Amino acid sequence: MKAFLILEDGHVFPGRSIGSGREAVSEIVFNTSMTGYLEVLSDPSYAGQAVVMTYPLIGNYGICYEDMESDRPWVDGFIVRELSRLPSNFRCEDTIQNFLMKHDIPGICGIDTRALTRALRESGTMNGMITTDEHWQMDEVLGKLKTYSTGDEVSRVTCQEKYVLPGSGAKVALLDLGAKRNIARSLHKRGCQVTVYPSFTSAEEIIASHPDGIMLSNGPGDPRACGEVIKEIRRLYETNIPIFAICLGHQLMALATGADTYRLKYGHRGGNHPVRDLETGRVYITSQNHGYAVDTKSLKPGVAVPAFENVNDGTNEGLSYTGKNIFTVQFHPEACPGPGDSGPLFDRFMKMMEVSRNA
């Protein structure tokens, strides 16, 4: 079946429909990872966005369900150059076509994904529509595209009830803003008892559980849209509990302490971004997925200082909070997909909790 991807600047990419045939209007973003498409599809941070993979051959190793980063795909649409007709891997349980179909995710293949990526790079992230209606009207489509904006995605993707991953080590409260599974898994693997809280949980409730540490997860959307959560995080900040935050959690902590965030032209999405640890000078290759960044100029003196920066564009990649047991990163030490080079940051968090416990 024919399908079309129409961008708000009038670009049209004809291709073939994959997955569901329904129409999708969404924000179009590109990801440069060469592997890990299932992790991308199931990363809740992509809620409200349709993802184009810049690597042209997708689906080669099929679907291995254990690689899911949440229990369902969250993307509004999936855009690829070529979908493999025969996946091959010893763990492969399904094809990507079936997977998209089963979860009613629309997509398009057979388009020039490099041209699309270049368009997004030049004009910045744009809204777009995937449709199988051959008689689409540009005016109508553009109207829909103009009005689309990502809504309150966090409350859509967070868990509805708290749950516990039992462990005998440190007690960690994980605030699920759209958490990838591997965050909890990374802590659990280190012996932690991880209690996962919905995003709407009050700070009071978390503090009352006397956790050894608090983890703020990644998540979708514009951080400034999370007013309620930010308020609660401010209260968490005011405690002495060690806090480690990733991605959206990092942005929300910055907003909670008076700093500001801004939208990047086309974001960082992929597994190859170099990040410099400003304390040691060491550079780590990191997994990233964000469209907003913390504005370091807006940091309040004496509150937080930059701890990491992006080697490519100098944007902020992490903060260290003065006089606090808090550090936050923009990138994804939990990887999945992407390199686990910054995984030892979880050990740093473990250390922080240990020191604080013994204090």
Added chain:
Amino acid sequence: MPKDTGIKKVLVIGSGPIVIGQAAEFDYAGTQACRSLKEEGIEVVLLNSNPATIMTDKDIADRVYIEPLTAEVVEQLILKEQPDSVLPTLGGQAGLNLAMELEERGFFEKTGVRLIGTTSETIRKAEDRLEFKSTMEKIGEPVAPSLVVESVEEGIAFAGRIGYPVVLRPAYTLGGSGGGIARSQAELEEILANGLRLSRVGQVLVERCIAGWKEIEYEVMRDGAGNVITVCNMENIDPVGVHTGDSIVVAPSQTLGDKEYQMLRSSALNIISELKITGGCNVQFALHPESFEYCVIEVNPRVSRSSALASKATGYPIAKVAAKIAVGYTLDEIKNAVTGQTMASFEPMLDYCVVKMPRLPFDKFISARRTLTTQMKATGEVMSISDSFEGGLMKAIRSLEQHVDSLLSFDFSQLAKEALMEQLAVVDDRRIWVMAEALRRGISYETIHDITKIDVWFIDKLAILVEMEQALREGELTPELLKEAKRMEFPDGVIARLTGRSGAEIKELRRTYGIQAAYKMVDTCAAEFAAVTPYYYSVFGSENEAVRNHDRKKVLVLGSGPIRIGQGIEFDFCSVHCTWAFSREGYETIIVNNNPETVSTDFDIADKLYFEPLTPEDVENIVDLEQPDGAVVQFGGQTAIKLTQALMEMGVPILGTSAENVDAAEDRELFDNILETCGIPRPKGDTVYTAEEAKAVAHRLGYPVLVRPSYVLGGQGMQIAIHDRDVDEFIGIINRIAQDHPILVDKYLQGREIEVDAVCDGEDILIPGIMEHIERAGIHSGDSISVYPAQSISTEVKAVIEEYTRRLARALHVIGLINIQFIAVGEEVYVIEVNPRSSRTVPYISKVTGIPIVPLAVKVMLGQKIRELGYTPGLQPEADYFAVKMPVFSFEKIRGADIGLGPEMKSTGECLGIARTFREALYKAFLGAGIRLPRYRNMIITVRDEDKEEAVEIARRFEALGYNIFATKGTARALMEADVQVRMTRKLEQESPNILDLILGHQIDLVIDTPSQGVEHSHDGFIIRRNAIETGVNVLTAIDTAKALVSSLEDTDHTKLTLVDIAKI
């Protein structure tokens, strides 16, 4: 970390002659590194014995020594030049081994010179089997159960414990030399004994056979601060068991999920961190296809063939960055030259699929076994880039220049099913064609996978191509089908054959339907950042990113494709210099080439690089877009010359000598007319199509005669026939491939073979020097030792040669370069071959005379005159030193290849000896070629009757040098009669101990074995020569070479060689 200011003068060690397993990639890496060091204001001293390389140019390094790569020479050079540091990681295994040798001798410690880019400890940890294994165990990286053995007995015992088959890997050898898989004790004994001998330290690793696992490679980098990155990973389509150099390789990996990809990536980074490598490193893994189990196969702590491939596949300049790291920079301080805005501390992301195919030499070694093993056999490779695997494979196939353009090119349709199934189990260079045939017959993926162990993902891709063949053959050629076929990179010619139309019709259809090639950029970052590097590949059905410039005149330079015997790195030297010369003349330069190992495909050589197959259709697509003002074909060997006609039809002016005149030199009749008009004699001969005609000509001329196809390179298919039956056999071989041109039969003249390269501006000529071959006519010029200045011809003959060159250049209206080969019989001079283009000897003669003939040729092509360029026309004055170019062979790598020299070229590379005296130059050349004598002072002589007289003389001289001489009956008798001390040895067919036992006894320095002319029906000589080569004994098959060798040895003091700085010539 900023630059280390203590580093001011660096010695860079090159890799020496091109041999299988160590080819042009090191010239690429070395050149890039030298330029990178000079950028930093560091003085570069270069040592490499290979004169055909670009790195040995004075534009690349400050001081250039083309000297033998021995520890003694390096020591002497360091004492002479006083560099503060040595960079050994760019010269392949050869460079690394030299560094180790010096370290072991305590030389670095004594002189205070330091190794940069690596440490001896790192080299040892990576290269020494025992240390490597214990290092891997320490950091928990799995290796296959293995044991380093130093004797065959140990090997047998260990293999008995872990069970057959076992893999054998000798320590410190290149390209897996002497390695292999042993399936039984008998095989183990044979391979192991050989491997122990070839290993520099007498060690061989015996390990559990993991054949059939996925073979995955990672190219990783680390800086002095400990930052690590992955440049690229690659998946071998051929599972473990075939050397990665002989495998079809795809980048990035295709069948690995993120979990597997990251697992191996982390492992590679752990390893490079533990080894504390500063620079690039290649890690090879075997990954179990049904689990997460993996083993580390090998680590190369240096730039390698794979790193050159990874550089071209990603646009990330590994060697350049490695050089910067060596002088102290960290990855985040080095700019990514491709984007111009990001830094080198990132990981390239590909948004395309790269396919590499090996170029194997079985067209040259028809008697050789085509099977692929863990010992590399490929002489070169091609790479292609597409947005699909199918497209990448189709492009790579037609880049090979082996008369293949699709999966239909090797025809296995005649095989019965059983035979086909058997063929599927054969691991050779035609396997994908066999698989395609199996798919056409409906044999299931599972069956094919069970036999080949190739992942079904790749099998399915072959099936998609086979289905397209079918669709084209049977379906209607709709615009959609044509579009899809082009997206899969089916050439017009193949579509035409399958649809029963003509190529022109398909082209017309494409035009009608608007199906055109578009060009995408290789930018290291999958379009995330705007890039500045004009490095392009074609795809169909996409947006075009390559923009035609209008500001300057532009020239299209056609490269020379894969390195193969007969067309080596020297043509890349010419292409690169031509590009630079045009650039200096104000032209926009555009290179088209498909060889990932070369300097010409580096993105900063030309203004634009199109990484594309060199076929008329692919070139035309570029021409349509770029509309160049002219094309240069005379520097890219036969590959480029073959495109002349097509370029003219596209309306692209050929710069320099016109196509008609190129033709005139190849067309027998036209050429005879020209010779006649010029009053130049040539050996008599005629053109024929059949064996009957050939025999008639041979009878008229009288045997021996030379038989060869026209329009070939490296004397391919050329043979000396002494009987009718030879003619029958040779013509049969030639006609295995359909010939568009007639076969030439010439009277074979025995005399001195002379060669000149000249520049001609249409009126005047400039001959830098006359080269003379040591071996008499009959041995291919590329396999002969070449001496400049010519030694044994008179001033009169030299004058005649100069005059003939002038006449021929004028008659052929040569504008640019011409190469002429002569035979001097007494004072008579005959012309045997004229090539109105660049030749193999151009880099050599340019360097030893100091006359930059490629730039001069470019200038005359643009209308300048030799006189205006500051040169007096004619033969230039001779130098006051001697320069000897020595061929180097890779026979030990090709099981079953006959090493006897003849009119068909067999050498893979060359080295140079340069000195004040002829004998020292000769000695250096032999030394550079790896002939290090004396060792045991034992030698064997077995020569054909014609050579006996001369053999006596040679033997007498070796005897005087203290050699014990062994000979078979006939030769021994001749020697005894002449009072030469000789021990007679039994012939091969006689009982032990015979000549073979003598050779296998490892006490022989040298075998002189001259094969009888013509087809040798007795295989004794063949077996002797093969065994000698495989035992590591030096074998000479031409009596003249032997004479030269003994002359070089007679010069007594070889401890002090004089080192010549070529940059000062």
